[in-house]
Amino acid sequence: MFSYKPKLKHVIEAKQFSDRKLLEEMFDRAEYMERKDKKNKLPQSLKGKRVASFFYEESTRTRFSFETAVLALGGKVVSTDKASQFSSVAKGETLEDTIRILSSYFHAIVMRHNIKGSAKIASTYSEVPIINAGDGEGEHPTQALLDVYTIKKEIGRIDDFSIAMVGDLKYGRTIHSLTYLLESHKNVKIYFVSPKTLSIPEEHIQSMIASKTQFEETENMEEALDKVDVLYMTRVQKERFPNQEEYDKVKDFYILDKDMLRKMKPEAIIMHPLPRIKEIDPKIDTDPRAAYFRQAKNGLYIRMALLDMILG
């Protein structure tokens, strides 16, 4: 079926998917998985494969979609969503030792960790693929993959479009991964919309200048609203703030409601990595441009495609 077998071991950061051929291969497989799933005929390509689902931070959609993807393709999962309170970790074991052990039991490790860079470190000690399911304020590469996949499905192209990223651009790892990934796409214009205290980190600015990616920074969402093909809203993440006061200052900065929706292009789409709190008025959910629930569902098929490429 899929003759091109790309070299893919660890999945640590979004830039690994700058290769267009690799990305298209993945999207083809994701579509294939969705078609097969509807017929209840998913390939059992992970048969005999064991995957550790090792989450130091809790998660609903990421852990659930990864585990569902493994199981649906015939693989086995052993799981924890509280790795940080986990016996050996709580007892003071290093990440290195934990990963060495897990990599001797499993064929791959899906890992979420609260510290940036931890997935990279884990990969240097693991005999088996590490899949980064979020490392603190670092990256969340599979989220970027499903985001771009969603853009492709919704607006029909992954080059030649404009996108506004709104909210917490400083700590938001989905933003970081998506920004890195979009740098390899042609003629993409990014509007970064955030309060100054939550603006996109300098390393991204430098990276975009080097890759000649067009971007603008603004505090005013309305400036970008009528210009973009994709409006990517994010939650201001309470858990990244030192205290309630700092959080309260910015939490309600950007809220998309029906009035603002009117200013958007009729063929634009609204995305959100979810969970949302108040950033998007639920009244918008029924608007055809509201793509965030379809986006979440795409995550399941992208993860199936990814696991199939790595372990299948």
Place this chain on the structure above:
Amino acid sequence: MFSYKPKLKHVIEAKQFSDRKLLEEMFDRAEYMERKDKKNKLPQSLKGKRVASFFYEESTRTRFSFETAVLALGGKVVSTDKASQFSSVAKGETLEDTIRILSSYFHAIVMRHNIKGSAKIASTYSEVPIINAGDGEGEHPTQALLDVYTIKKEIGRIDDFSIAMVGDLKYGRTIHSLTYLLESHKNVKIYFVSPKTLSIPEEHIQSMIASKTQFEETENMEEALDKVDVLYMTRVQKERFPNQEEYDKVKDFYILDKDMLRKMKPEAIIMHPLPRIKEIDPKIDTDPRAAYFRQAKNGLYIRMALLDMILG
């Protein structure tokens, strides 16, 4: 094998099973599952089906028996027993959003929640069947099903019998579901035995009057003991009380011991949804009338039957 395929999507409340044909169909399947399980030949009727086990409140027997039922019939489970501390929920996501996402990954959602009515709400947002595994002080419909199934297996009939329900009738959702279900059975007499502060809620009284169900309320367990075919003991649930003091007042109100056992009919049975604390003296466990462990086991087969009817 089972030619009658009932329409059954969401399982929210016990009254859905007032249809005798549906109930008998389920009991036939439960017996079939038990027979097949003993031979290690359970039908793999959930093959390719994915079920979310989503528990906001912890549970042993309910979560374990549901997950066992899914797995034993060839389905897949992704599970959490701490949904309320779960990432997206803790971050402030609404139940609606959570359910929308889960329903795009899974073929059914087994849900326990701490708030009455939440399963009903969830069902309005879900594309796939919601199975209520307990919603606060609301209902626990699959418990009622296994209770009635137990009565059938133990005393040979589900009409023409008397039952005493003892303990916390106010907050006990197993009592609420069983009472609603029994209203559709012929010639059932219910003795409600509780302290006044924990008596059966008014909505049940009204419902029983409307359905012409015979009932009596009393604070004295001994009044009912020699009359009933089924003695249904319940735990006074500490977690439903505002403080220790209120709990202490009533917790030891009803305790079944060997002396009291002598007053019961020789062919009567003792049931309990478990866990028990002190309501039933363990010395009674070996009495053939002690049906509560058999009752718990029946739960596994009822849940298999239910899942088979919904997803098989």
Place this chain on the structure above:
Amino acid sequence: MFSYKPKLKHVIEAKQFSDRKLLEEMFDRAEYMERKDKKNKLPQSLKGKRVASFFYEESTRTRFSFETAVLALGGKVVSTDKASQFSSVAKGETLEDTIRILSSYFHAIVMRHNIKGSAKIASTYSEVPIINAGDGEGEHPTQALLDVYTIKKEIGRIDDFSIAMVGDLKYGRTIHSLTYLLESHKNVKIYFVSPKTLSIPEEHIQSMIASKTQFEETENMEEALDKVDVLYMTRVQKERFPNQEEYDKVKDFYILDKDMLRKMKPEAIIMHPLPRIKEIDPKIDTDPRAAYFRQAKNGLYIRMALLDMILG
């Protein structure tokens, strides 16, 4: 394949494996499992079997390796790593009741508990095999099995060798189980190295005298270092101490570094049940004598072998 089918139901304590024939049978199967796993051709001997993974204390490698073993052999697992906060347990249910219910759902129960003797108690109430995955400061019999299996693979024999056990010998259940098991081996000399406050319990001393096992006690690790074929390091377990002060007194008593390594026999091996904190300098990890990661991996195959013998 394996014609000798030993009688093995509950696995509670290491002395159950004093029978050499049983032990060798298990080691043969463990090697068989490892060979088959490398070819992705593990026997599906647990097909249709359901195992409860019931952990009152958290764990990484023990829970993960047991669950992996069950799943890899085609069995099903339902799991909790927080049984003590689990609904029915937190509500005050007795271990007896919990086990009775679980044993009516599952074909075996893997149980870790914080109280010594609890696995034994559980076995008296269970219709199905109880596998003790650690009971407080009591035993951890499958750890002893994988330890002896590792000794066999690493030094080629399980009789005629000397071993130093270092660290917390009072509370360390892996030490207790290994010591009991080694009593049935010929010509084994044990050096117990610990601070006086953490020395090997008197019941072990009496048992070794009765079984004529050679042993010496010392506080000085260097006394044993050049004599032994196996150096078995352990962590001083913080969670067994009443307070930080008592723990701090002894926690850094024994640390194996490169200097000390030079004093060891060139063909000796270093073992550790893991997790380690500071007892072994990571610089030693690359030394061929460092067997602890191989030891952890052996645990997976020993548990497969054990489950296969009990349930296969």
